[in-house]
Amino acid sequence: MTYEELVKNRKDSKLNIDGLINQSELDFDTGCYLDPWGKWYNSANPDILVIGQDWGNVKYYEKNNGLDNPSNPTCSNLIKLFSSIGFEIGSPLKPNTELKLHFANIIPFIRRGKMQGSLELILNQQTINVFALIFMKPLVELLQPKIVITLGLASTTALLNVFDIPTEKKNKLTEMVTGPAINLTDDIKLLPMFHCGASVINRNRNLELQKIDWQRVIKK
Secondary structure (H helix, E strand, C coil), rough: CCCHHHHHHHCCCCCCCCEEEEEEEEEECCCCCCHHHHHHHHCCCCCCEEEEECCEEHHHHHCCCCCCCCCCHHHHHHHHHHCCCCCCCCCCCCEECCEEEEEEEECCEECCCHHHCCCHHCHHHHHHHHHHHHHHHHHHHCCCCCCEEEEEEEHHHHHHHCCCCCCCCCCCCHHHHHCCCEEECCCEEEECCEEEEEEEEHCCCCHHHHHHHHHHHHHH
16 A cells, blocks of 8 residues: 555545544645645654554644644654654754655544543544554564654553564553653564643643653653
């Protein structure tokens, strides 16, 4: 499967989930991107693939013409985390084109309702795993990145599931974040991380601790 075919599958998908909408039903879904995050970084042969949870909601999407707002906490914190390991990634509107990165979300669609809140409020883990099987596993196998960084428990659990990786720590994100890299394949390392959105930064793991976690990217 090519990347173009994967994107076409997403654009043609008919969703039957109340909390999600395919952005192909809206304006601004132009170009060949699996989801709006790919408009920031979309390398075809990335060193690092970052997999988030979901991108945003309809209101945010339409207000920003299908692009990320650099002031979005997830974006601004991700910039700081990459900077802490020596990667100056720029902003969603002005990326550093010298870097070989690819950004995607485990759910390549957008929310209908509120933008904030756990992904599990609208999808159970089994459904998230199905989306990962349809979109993320083919993406990883196509891109063959050296490192995959998953943000949050839902995306980490889904990726482990579709690559048939058994682990007693599957539901303990802290242990996976502070532990060694996971061999996703013989050539691809998985580094689970906490999500860097505002709610997680404020309640679960602050930015300074996350910067320590991210040092594993350059030490792996």
